[in-house]
Amino acid sequence: MVEATRSPDVAILPRSAPYLEEAVEAGGGRVVDVSEASGLIWTRPSAVEELEHTLETHSRIGWVQLPSAGVEDQLPLIRSRRDLVFTNTKITYAPPVAEMALGLLIALFRDIDRYARETTWTKQSGRMLTGSEITIVGGGGIARALADLLAPFGCRITVVRRHDRPFAGAERVLTPAHLHEALRDADAVVLALPLLDDTTGILGADELAALPEGAFVVNVARGAHIDTGALLDSLRSGHLGGAGLDVTDPEPLPDGHPLWETPGVIITPHSANFAALSVPLLSAVITENVGRWAGDREMRAIVDPDLGY
């Protein structure tokens, strides 16, 4: 019964909200009890066991819309349930995250973070983001959105991703095997990639040393992409010029952690994206995917179980 599986009947769990119901209805869907649903909007990233149980006990569900872009916690479940379509929010998370990445870049280049802490008129300092060399590690939606925001700055952009196919707006595309080459001339490196086994600790002591003196690091991906100890060493030695960290390892960063007091470090509390910011964007993807699900068309932002994002 294909029609039954791909009905517009969608459940919202563990906790619904009026804006989510409106988004489902705007896509031509009906919000129903989970026992009748063929699609599921899952609203809590951390509740993986609860999600697994829900899917086991409701076999009619064929599609799960997850509420985050990073799905490392849900990946074992996604890989064990290849009979289902999992979609995430990788396409909705890009605009707010890219905006924050650019904000951290300008703050670092122009010393806005330092000035924000001053209570006296200090010396002019900073340098231009315009015309600088920026390396973006990651070639997904956030890299795409960031490259678009950077376009008017006339930066030389290098993208590091698995495939070295051209990337609009980037002068160079390099594979991870050439990461050091991508870092060598970078005024700043931005991490915008999923957390996988082979991307954990992708910026370690060697990679930080490969960056030129005074370079900046921005991380809007996951804290574990960077070796925190090596980052602190590089900042303290004066090799790195600064770091803008929306994510940390550990996270939340505990009070008294040395990163809080290291000059040149801006920490934003995983606020590059959060629910209130992305409600309009999340609503838009739900509306679109409900329509595609009911219409038996290809879904947007499908998680590839093998790639893990």
Added chain:
Amino acid sequence: MVEATRSPDVAILPRSAPYLEEAVEAGGGRVVDVSEASGLIWTRPSAVEELEHTLETHSRIGWVQLPSAGVEDQLPLIRSRRDLVFTNTKITYAPPVAEMALGLLIALFRDIDRYARETTWTKQSGRMLTGSEITIVGGGGIARALADLLAPFGCRITVVRRHDRPFAGAERVLTPAHLHEALRDADAVVLALPLLDDTTGILGADELAALPEGAFVVNVARGAHIDTGALLDSLRSGHLGGAGLDVTDPEPLPDGHPLWETPGVIITPHSANFAALSVPLLSAVITENVGRWAGDREMRAIVDPDLGY
């Protein structure tokens, strides 16, 4: 003797520098003593009397390149010497100033300034610059560069300037008589206009009240454009959401001034542009104008004595 007046002989005063000499030579000019010069690169904005005296005693000089974009201090001299061509740096100052204006905007919208002062993991906050309504007061080079940087953000941009001719990237162009209309729906207003009699205090208590609650103010022009007392009142009452001030009134802002301690205020010490940042850009305009001067072509960035910029 037209040839004598428009020779490529250029003096650099009060103080030369190798990069300035290189810029003159790159334009096909010769760096000479002021007694032989037909053009003058003037390097110190504040030394107006010295400039006036130099021009009085060296009648061969026909062109003066001033070192700043704002020329309010030199305006009486410019108006009294309409026989001379004065050029400023309005075209070179735009990229660094627009970059800072955008940095202050993102910092305000995304609470980067507040996070920069924290030493503990706090609640996620902020809102999106993307898709917001931005009013730029001023229609010159900085407004142009800022509108270009904002283009990928999909903002609704209103430009306020003397003439209501279309402005690329702006949905609306309004004249100063309609300033309140331009402020009514603005999520942020950016001041990027010259300081003249009729633009002094252009943002007073009434204009700040016209902005919607939570709006941001960014000033990359001159401190005296804003009534500082009214700004403080509006910030303290919670009406304004914050202010990014690269310029203040008074300036430098004295220690202990209440603006230093008002939440939501970022003060950068007139660092949207400064010599070290703009050397490459200043060099470029000197090179170009030396070539145009010697070639008897129209100069770039001519100061209009009547408009005052």
